[in-house]
Amino acid sequence: MSDYDAVIAGGGMVGATLANLLAVALPELRVAVVEGRQPESMPAADAEWSNRVSAVSGASRHILHAAGAWQGIDPARLSPYRRMVVWDSSGAADSESSLRFDSAELGVSELGHIVENRSIQAGLFGALARCSQIEWLCPDRVEAFDAEASQVIVSLSRNNTISTRLLVGADGANSSVRRIAGIEVRHRDYHQHALVATVATERDHGQTAWQRFLPEGPLAFLPLADGRCSIVWSTTPAAAESLLQCSEEEFIAALQKASDSILGSIVGVSNRASFPLRALHARRYTGKRLALIGDAAHAVHPMAGQGVNLGFLDAAALAEVLAESLERGGDPGDSRPLRRYERWRKGENLAMAGSIDLLHRLFSAQAKPLGRLRATGLGLVDKSALIKRFFMLRATGVGGDLPRWARNDPGANDQVRNGRGNGVN
């Protein structure tokens, strides 16, 4: 008998979501989460905002709610955004050539929420702490593993070995699990870094996410509940480095220019940091008694705010197919449900990654006629109700083949637990 039914390598936002969903759907399952870092604690109501935030879609909110995490996040630190304005630097934000999304057009109260990653992480950890069947092995790391016919033997960094019927790699873009399993990835280096910071602006953000496409990369202003914005400024590595090192005054002047003063003057800045950007997609999401979820399987450019949203959908889909299979007496490491998970999520993720890549190529092409074409294209999408609705549904995570927990379905827990999930083949 194995020590565990499932071991999750990586207790980041995606791995911890899977652990909680498994606890909800399959309370009898013995699960261990192996995580290298100590968990973050929930920020106090008056704590300074972290510069690591995510635009969380409605579908992800439902998943996090089912996982027991959303309820634990201080509502004062949840920032709903109701509108989105996207424009090219060759035009103006208030011109005919900008693209505007409004939650009212979809008949929903908001397009999504801006949430600090550490709040999500702490909410998930709080929920995990209430599940006695989940063991949190931390700080520890998966160093090596060997997949045998009936179990996987996993070696951890603190010199112990555990066995499990299923190993899930949720260990991020540099996944050791993926590397040890010999799963190849397709990479694309964007030659860009994302500079993040928290900024105060003269004008109110109006609960709107603003994104201006500049030749070097997009600049996004994400509205925070305290009236400030969290920015994600994708630019060349050299520019990002000098923006990190320069004085506050120089930074503010550069940001003012890059934003076309969309929110008036920038009146304060804190918390600058930067991250290299690259896309990757694993050729396979599964192997012998193995599955990859989240950034371990795919990483995308942050311009569409989709990375962790795709990961939450992976976690919900994997938990759903496992629940259905175990209900019929299966083994968590059976290849059939794992392949079903792979077919389901790989198709959805490839479609989203492909669209993001296309947008990135289109918006980073610098030829002047392309600038005009982009502006015209955004304006045209804005005027076509059908295409616009398609983009809005995708951006808010409502479109596509959603796991049951991602839909606003109060009976989802019972239905997944009783093996009446999505049923995709």
Ligand SMILES: Cc1cc2nc3c(=O)[nH]c(=O)nc-3n(C[C@H](O)[C@H](O)[C@H](O)COP(=O)(O)OP(=O)(O)OC[C@H]3O[C@@H](n4cnc5c(N)ncnc54)[C@H](O)[C@@H]3O)c2cc1C
């Ligand atoms: C600037 C920026 C802005 C972004 N904005 C958004 C956004 O608005 N919306 C959105 O949806 N996405 C966004 N993303 C993407 C999002 O941050 C990632 O998709 C998400 O963090 C991936 O979560 P994960 O849990 O899969 O991986 P990670 O967050 O990388 O977590 C992996 C975990 O595994 C642990 N680990 C690693 N190796 C091992 C090992 N061998 N053994 C045990 N544990 C291990 C790590 O300690 C870590 O906790 C953004 C990304 C960037 C860079």
